[in-house]
Amino acid sequence: MSEPVIVLESLKKYYFMGEFVIKALDDVSLSIRKGEYTAIMGPSGSGKSTMMHLVGCLDTPTEGKIYIDADDTSSLREEDLAYLRNAKIGFVFQQFNLLMKINALENVMTPLMYAGYSIRQRREIAENALEQVGLKDRMKHRPNELSGGQKQRIAIARALVNDPTILLADEPTGALDTVTGEQIMDLFEQINQQGRTVIMVTHDPEVSSRCRRTIHLRDGKIVEDL
Ligand SMILES: Nc1ncnc2c1ncn2[C@@H]1O[C@H](COP(=O)(O)OP(=O)(O)OP(=O)(O)O)[C@@H](O)[C@H]1O
Ligand SMILES: [Mg+2]
Numbered sequence: 001m002s003e004p005v006i007v008l009e010s011l012k013k014y015y016f017m018g019e020f021v022i023k024a025l026d027d028v029s030l031s032i033r034k035g036e037y038t039a040i041m042g043p044s045g046s047g048k049s050t051m052m053h054l055v056g057c058l059d060t061p062t063e064g065k066i067y068i069d070a071d072d073t074s075s076l077r078e079e080d081l082a083y084l085r086n087a088k089i090g091f092v093f094q095q096f097n098l099l100m101k102i103n104a105l106e107n108v109m110t111p112l113m114y115a116g117y118s119i120r121q122r123r124e125i126a127e128n129a130l131e132q133v134g135l136k137d138r139m140k141h142r143p144n145e146l147s148g149g150q151k152q153r154i155a156i157a158r159a160l161v162n163d164p165t166i167l168l169a170d171e172p173t174g175a176l177d178t179v180t181g182e183q184i185m186d187l188f189e190q191i192n193q194q195g196r197t198v199i200m201v202t203h204d205p206e207v208s209s210r211c212r213r214t215i216h217l218r219d220g221k222i223v224e225d226l
Helices: 048-055 078-088 104-112 119-132 148-160 178-193
Strands: 004-017 020-033 037-041 063-068 089-093 166-170 197-201 213-218 221-225
Touching: 004 048, 004 197, 020 048, 020 197, 020 221, 037 048, 037 178, 048 166, 048 197, 078 089, 089 148, 104 119, 104 148, 119 148, 148 178, 166 178, 178 197
Parallel strands: 037 197, 037 213, 089 166, 166 197
Antiparallel strands: 004 020, 004 063, 213 221
C-alpha cells in the first residue's frame, strides 16, 4: 500500500453562535493514501464542505491535526502553508468559481502567477491543461460563453496547472445534467489514474459508486467508511 498523503487526527470544527455551538466536524480521524479516489457523502449540513476546506488548508480547525505529506499543517508558517496549498492542492467547486471578466485561458493561467514563470511559460502550461480537458478550442471564450460542463472543465484545468498531487472537489457535478456529469466523472477518473489523490463530495450515489472508497458523514462524524 502507498503512504498516507492526508491524515486527519481528532479533527474538530466548532462554530460558536451566541449560546449555541455548531459542531460542524466532531472528532474526525481519517487517513487517505496516495492515489486513492474517495467520495464524501452525507446529508446537508453534515460537515462535508467543512472537511474539504480544512483538508485544503483554506480554514483552520478548532482542535485536532491535519497532516499533508506528513507535514503537520498547524505548525507551518502562513507563507509555508500558502506554498503547500498552491503546490500540492487543486480545488474544484460546484459553481465553478471562474472569474467572469477574463477568458478561459486567462482563468487557467491565474494560479501560475505566483510560481515565477514567464507569461509565455504560463500560457503554454495553461494551454496544455486546456488541451487535457478537451477545451483548447474554447480558450478565448469567457465563462458566460460556455456551457456548464465546459465551465467545469475550465475550472478543472485551472486546478491542474500547478500539477497538484491532491485534487479536492466539492459537488463538481452538482450543477450539471446527468450526461455532462458523467463526462466530468470520466475526467476525474483520468486525473486519478495519473496518480493524483482525489476526494470528491457528492450527493449522487451514481457518482460515489465510481469512487473506490466512500465515507459517510452525519452530524460532523464519520458513520461509515467503505
Ligand atoms: N461560517 C459558519 N458559521 C457558522 N456555522 C457554519 C459555518 N459554516 C458552516 N456552518 C455550519 O456547519 C455545519 C456543516 O456545514 P457544511 O457546509 O460543512 O455542510 P455540508 O455537509 O457541506 O452541507 P451541504 O450538503 O448542504 O453542502 C452546518 O450546520 C452549517 O450550518
Ligand atoms: Mg457543502
